[in-house]
Structures are given as C-alpha cells and as structure tokens.
Amino acid sequence: MIGYYVHHQGLGHLTRLQAVAEHLRSPVTGLSSLPAPASWDGPWMQLERDDALAPEQAASADATAHSVLHWVPRHDEGLAGRAAAVSAWIRRARPSLVVVDVSVEVALLSRLCGVPVVVLAMPGVRTDRTHSLAYDVADALLAPWPDGAHTDGWPEAWRAKLWTVGGLSRFDGRRPAGAAERLAPAGRTDVDAPRRVLLLWGGGGHGTSAVQVAAARAATPGWEWVERGPGSPSPDLWSELATADVVVTHGGQNAVAEVAAARRPAVVVAQPRPFDEQVATARAVDRLGAAVGVDTWPAAADQWPGLLDRALHRGGDGWRRWSTGHGAATAAAHLDALADRDVRARPATRTAS
Known part of the structure; x- marks a missing residue:
C-alpha cells in the first residue's frame, strides 16, 4: 500500500496524483483535505482542514513553531485531527511508503511513524531550514522536471536521491499535433x-x-x-x-x-x-x-x-527535453520499486509467545 498526500492549494497536486496513480501496480490511498475526485475509485481519506485561523490569529499562535515549520498553529483542532488521522491510518494500513505533495509537516509526521517518505521536489529556493527538514528525511525526491532544471545550490545528498522524471501530465503518451x-x-x-x-x-x-x-x-x-x-x-x-x-x-x-x-x-x-x-x-x-x-x-x-x-x-x-511522454509511468515505476524494497526489508511481525 502507498499513501499519497495531496495539498489542497490549487489543482496541480491533485492532477499529478491522478496521472501517477494510473500507472501504479501498488494499491494507493489518497490523503487530503480535498474531497476525492469524481473519477477516483480507490480508498480516500479526507482530512480536516487546518487553515481556519485569520492571519492575526496565526501570528499569535506561533504557526511556524519559531520559524522551524510552515504551518503548525498552537491548539488548532483541525491540525490535531488531521495529524491523528494520518497517524492512525499509518498504524492501521502499514503502508510501504507515503508520497507527500506537498507538506513538510506531513512528511515529518509520516517518517516519525516509521514509514519511508517520498517528497515531491519543488522549483524555487528550497534550501531554507524548513524545506531542508523534509528533503533530508526523505528516502527519495521525486522531481517532475528534467535534469538541470532546478538543482543549483542543492547539497549532494539531495542529488543522490533525486528522481528526475520530467513533466507529469495527464496527456502523457498522446501524440502531439502534426x-x-x-x-x-x-x-x-x-x-x-x-x-x-x-x-x-x-x-x-x-x-x-x-x-x-x-x-x-x-x-x-x-x-x-x-x-x-x-x-x-x-x-x-x-x-x-x-x-x-x-x-x-x-x-x-x-x-x-x-x-x-x-x-x-x-x-x-x-x-x-x-x-x-x-x-x-x-x-x-x-x-x-x-x-x-x-x-x-x-x-x-x-x-x-x-x-x-x-x-x-x-x-x-x-x-x-522537459516532457518524455512517459513521466507519470516512470514516476510510478520508481514508487513501485521502492515499495517492493520496503516489503522485502521489513522485519518480521512480532507474535505473542
């Protein structure tokens, strides 16, 4: 089982999940505060929202945990509810890995539960303290762009676990216009x-x-x-x-x-x-x-x-160079291979004597 977290902002994260999931051999569960897409036929866990605070309330709630994280406001019921739901799902489903597109907090939570994490690498300046936490703990960084597009200034440890698969499009495999x-x-x-x-x-x-x-x-x-x-x-x-x-x-x-x-x-x-x-x-x-x-x-x-x-x-x-025409299939193959390695490497389940 693969868990796939989708951020609610914009539509691109959800579209990307659907493009990749179409090619996965492993069963996949969607995790998001968005509702499941109408075409989604697999398991889906809709999480509570954690963004109800007004800006002035967020400032007083130390939403960044002293600038270490992106969004963890104190005493937010939605934040607590979603964290509890993700943790409970991991304990129950025992996924081989969790793909995170994108949330530093969900990546860290999943890894703290002992699950390998694949983080979607993002363009722009991501060497700040917060992004570095997620990129450092990730087992792999999935980059929906080609080699040489966005890795200037990256440490070698990130490059070593980078999967550059090119653009991920729902139109992969279609013939461009002649x-x-x-x-x-x-x-x-x-x-x-x-x-x-x-x-x-x-x-x-x-x-x-x-x-x-x-x-x-x-x-x-x-x-x-x-x-x-x-x-x-x-x-x-x-x-x-x-x-x-x-x-x-x-x-x-x-x-x-x-x-x-x-x-x-x-x-x-x-x-x-x-x-x-x-x-x-x-x-x-x-x-x-x-x-x-x-x-x-x-x-x-x-x-x-x-x-x-x-x-x-x-x-x-x-x-x-940007789009191979099979970026989603390549991403899915990487994820399936990592999931298979995790299954083989798992310790035996303890049984009562």
Missing part, C-alpha cells in the same frame, strides 16, 4: 485567419488583471486570444492546445507539463508564488530552450508582439 494540424487547426479554414493564442490560468490564482490581458489583445491585432482557467474551463484542453499557434501559460508545474506534452510554442509567465516557484520555472524553460519564459506579465503591452514571435520562432520541439 505539421498539418498546426498549419490548419480545427475550425480554421482560412489560412489568413488570425493566429491563435491560448491563455491558461491555474487554480492557485494569478496577479494579472483583466485590464492587462485586454491590453495584450489590443497590442496583437493579428492574434485571436482564447482564455481558459477555473472560471472558464476548456471543453477539450488537448484539442485547444493542439490548435493553438502559441500558448501563454502561468508557470505552474502541471500547466507547463501539459503544454510540454503537446509540444506547443509557448510563453511561460511567472505568477507570484512563495519561494519564487514560478519564476524559477519560467527561467528554467527559457534556459533549456523549451519556451520563452518571463518573470512577470510585461508592464508594457507593446512587448507582446515580440514575445509571441519569439515563441513561434523557438517552436515546440524543445519541450522534448
């Missing part, structure tokens, strides 16, 4: 029709205003912009990716992985996140030649024609 489809996308019968931008937002929020998007549209009269996000979900994201001339996406790992799976020319625009997570991703895709990456939405709308042209010129073939 040249004919790119030249004549579905619904476009006139070769002189405007080129198409697909603008993607995620569930974690964004700092770009509707006014800024409107200004970008106005500055690119030869382009049609289609905007998708939680408030305007795509009826068929794979099709819309395949028929976009350029994708403009936030720098969340799942969105980037799905653009990479489709091999589309792209501009990755970082949105504000802790630890500069999306800035790190935007810089990495640009440095590795996969896409055009920028640290923030351009202040001047007249930069957009040049950005879109740069993305077209760069093309989408550079995404091959």
Whole structure:
C-alpha cells in the first residue's frame, strides 16, 4: 500500500496524483483535505482542514513553531485531527511508503511513524531550514522536471536521491499535433485567419488583471486570444492546445507539463508564488530552450508582439527535453520499486509467545 498526500492549494497536486496513480501496480490511498475526485475509485481519506485561523490569529499562535515549520498553529483542532488521522491510518494500513505533495509537516509526521517518505521536489529556493527538514528525511525526491532544471545550490545528498522524471501530465503518451494540424487547426479554414493564442490560468490564482490581458489583445491585432482557467474551463484542453499557434501559460508545474506534452510554442509567465516557484520555472524553460519564459506579465503591452514571435520562432520541439511522454509511468515505476524494497526489508511481525 502507498499513501499519497495531496495539498489542497490549487489543482496541480491533485492532477499529478491522478496521472501517477494510473500507472501504479501498488494499491494507493489518497490523503487530503480535498474531497476525492469524481473519477477516483480507490480508498480516500479526507482530512480536516487546518487553515481556519485569520492571519492575526496565526501570528499569535506561533504557526511556524519559531520559524522551524510552515504551518503548525498552537491548539488548532483541525491540525490535531488531521495529524491523528494520518497517524492512525499509518498504524492501521502499514503502508510501504507515503508520497507527500506537498507538506513538510506531513512528511515529518509520516517518517516519525516509521514509514519511508517520498517528497515531491519543488522549483524555487528550497534550501531554507524548513524545506531542508523534509528533503533530508526523505528516502527519495521525486522531481517532475528534467535534469538541470532546478538543482543549483542543492547539497549532494539531495542529488543522490533525486528522481528526475520530467513533466507529469495527464496527456502523457498522446501524440502531439502534426505539421498539418498546426498549419490548419480545427475550425480554421482560412489560412489568413488570425493566429491563435491560448491563455491558461491555474487554480492557485494569478496577479494579472483583466485590464492587462485586454491590453495584450489590443497590442496583437493579428492574434485571436482564447482564455481558459477555473472560471472558464476548456471543453477539450488537448484539442485547444493542439490548435493553438502559441500558448501563454502561468508557470505552474502541471500547466507547463501539459503544454510540454503537446509540444506547443509557448510563453511561460511567472505568477507570484512563495519561494519564487514560478519564476524559477519560467527561467528554467527559457534556459533549456523549451519556451520563452518571463518573470512577470510585461508592464508594457507593446512587448507582446515580440514575445509571441519569439515563441513561434523557438517552436515546440524543445519541450522534448522537459516532457518524455512517459513521466507519470516512470514516476510510478520508481514508487513501485521502492515499495517492493520496503516489503522485502521489513522485519518480521512480532507474535505473542
């Protein structure tokens, strides 16, 4: 049995679980304060929320335990309830390992219960005291990005247990659009029709205003912009990716992985996140030649024609390094292998004499 903890913020952690679980041989139980997805057919433990405190209350409750952890407010009933539930589940289910995506506290709790832990490695500056705790105790670090993307400044001990599997996408294994489809996308019968931008937002929020998007549209009269996000979900994201001339996406790992799976020319625009997570991703895709990456939405709308042209010129073939097309299957194989090793290495269960 593998336990898989999913953080409630945004939608990417949940999507990643589903992509990996599809390939696991080992049975898997989801652990999250989110409800189980409608398509989930395995065990699921919905945990209590621990984020009900107002900011001023959190400050007085020493939520970071003197800056050692991220979120452990004193006397929070939800925190106590979820910790007790995870511990009780571990005692009852005796999992081979727990995958944590992401929570330093859940990683430490699981390891304190004697269970091997696999932590999802995150972009950005993660060498701080708190992240170091989780990365140090982990048996493995699962990185949903390629070699060389985010490990500058990492200690050798982390590199030694790193699994770089590339982007994890629900579209792994699908065939990217061919040249004919790119030249004549579905619904476009006139070769002189405007080129198409697909603008993607995620569930974690964004700092770009509707006014800024409107200004970008106005500055690119030869382009049609289609905007998708939680408030305007795509009826068929794979099709819309395949028929976009350029994708403009936030720098969340799942969105980037799905653009990479489709091999589309792209501009990755970082949105504000802790630890500069999306800035790190935007810089990495640009440095590795996969896409055009920028640290923030351009202040001047007249930069957009040049950005879109740069993305077209760069093309989408550079995404091959970022997305192998089987990242989720590779991640699952690593997890199954670690789970198998744990089963073989377990001491015999004590029996009463």
